[in-house]
Amino acid sequence: MTFNGRKIKGVLLDITGVLVESSGSGPKAIPGSVEAVKALQDASIAVRFVTNETQRTRISLVTMLRGNGYSMPVEAVFPPALAMASIIKKEQLRPFLLVHPNCLYDLQSPKITDEEYTCVILGDAVDEFNYSNLNKAFKVIMNNNCPLYALGKGKYYREDGDLTLDVGPFAAALEFATDRPAVVVGKPSR
Amino acid sequence: MTFNGRKIKGVLLDITGVLVESSGSGPKAIPGSVEAVKALQDASIAVRFVTNETQRTRISLVTMLRGNGYSMPVEAVFPPALAMASIIKKEQLRPFLLVHPNCLYDLQSPKITDEEYTCVILGDAVDEFNYSNLNKAFKVIMNNNCPLYALGKGKYYREDGDLTLDVGPFAAALEFATDRPAVVVGKPSR
Numbered sequence: 001m002t003f004n005g006r007k008i009k010g011v012l013l014d015i016t017g018v019l020v021e022s023s024g025s026g027p028k029a030i031p032g033s034v035e036a037v038k039a040l041q042d043a044s045i046a047v048r049f050v051t052n053e054t055q056r057t058r059i060s061l062v063t064m065l066r067g068n069g070y071s072m073p074v075e076a077v078f079p080p081a082l083a084m085a086s087i088i089k090k091e092q093l094r095p096f097l098l099v100h101p102n103c104l105y106d107l108q109s110p111k112i113t114d115e116e117y118t119c120v121i122l123g124d125a126v127d128e129f130n131y132s133n134l135n136k137a138f139k140v141i142m143n144n145n146c147p148l149y150a151l152g153k154g155k156y157y158r159e160d161g162d163l164t165l166d167v168g169p170f171a172a173a174l175e176f177a178t179d180r181p182a183v184v185v186g187k188p189s190r
Numbered sequence: 191m192t193f194n195g196r197k198i199k200g201v202l203l204d205i206t207g208v209l210v211e212s213s214g215s216g217p218k219a220i221p222g223s224v225e226a227v228k229a230l231q232d233a234s235i236a237v238r239f240v241t242n243e244t245q246r247t248r249i250s251l252v253t254m255l256r257g258n259g260y261s262m263p264v265e266a267v268f269p270p271a272l273a274m275a276s277i278i279k280k281e282q283l284r285p286f287l288l289v290h291p292n293c294l295y296d297l298q299s300p301k302i303t304d305e306e307y308t309c310v311i312l313g314d315a316v317d318e319f320n321y322s323n324l325n326k327a328f329k330v331i332m333n334n335n336c337p338l339y340a341l342g343k344g345k346y347y348r349e350d351g352d353l354t355l356d357v358g359p360f361a362a363a364l365e366f367a368t369d370r371p372a373v374v375v376g377k378p379s380r
Contacts, residue, residue: 127321127322129321130317130319131316131320135353142353143353163325169324176345176358177345179345
């Protein structure tokens, strides 16, 4: 398979909005997408699934996709928490996590004192985004002079037809307060 | 009295950090400031007291200042909530308020349905800055296509020696999510 005259070795596919869309009863396959992915796989094109979804673990994403008719090995799915986990390991970071509880499995929350954190990681923490937790994240960055990582920088998404703030606005809040840009980890933005 | 060759008709004084500083037992007069303000008043210079403090009503500010040795009529003190109240009246706004409970006295919280709000007003809401309230503010701006007012845009302040997020980061969060700049109401920034 070629594109603009160049041989295609692999394809990165977004998950939400490309393979599935949310519905009242959870994510549902978008018509035609299951067949399209299968056609790529049958043509021996390497397919990887990337997402800025930070409310699910890698396993939960794979289970959901398989339940919708897709097939892939677990290793082909890349949520930002996984990319973050490899940065944590490589840089030997001790993160203060402000993320969705579901996402804790893919990361590691060290049991240390406030002074020992070496970075702050923000995910789509939903109800964990309260004044107390945001203040704590802010103080860790300021007092420990350490970086802020954001698992994506989406503005908002729709859930059951209702607008819902994503991780981006909370990253923007801490960027404004601390005068430091966040390091965004996840699928490339537009 | 003249300054750079021009006659001075009046002086605007900030309150926190100029007249008083916070201490464990509440705000305390900064040495020399009581005398300096009195000297201005004795010289018949018009003095007005401006502040971005949005955790106190005008009356509470005047009481605190008088308790620290300052004298002024109530009308000489201008918290942003008062400036906001006059904008609300002039523009006949129906605001969704996300402000400190103490500040509600200077504003007016209309009892209306979500669809009827015509603006969002953010103050230093402290613990009221939770995911549910921020989401509601966001949805009012998006769904009703209406402006965001911020009572100041301070990044953070110190309280009992501890760093604390101010209203600015939360205004920045909603600006990022909605792609609209906030209208900042309060004392001029630097």
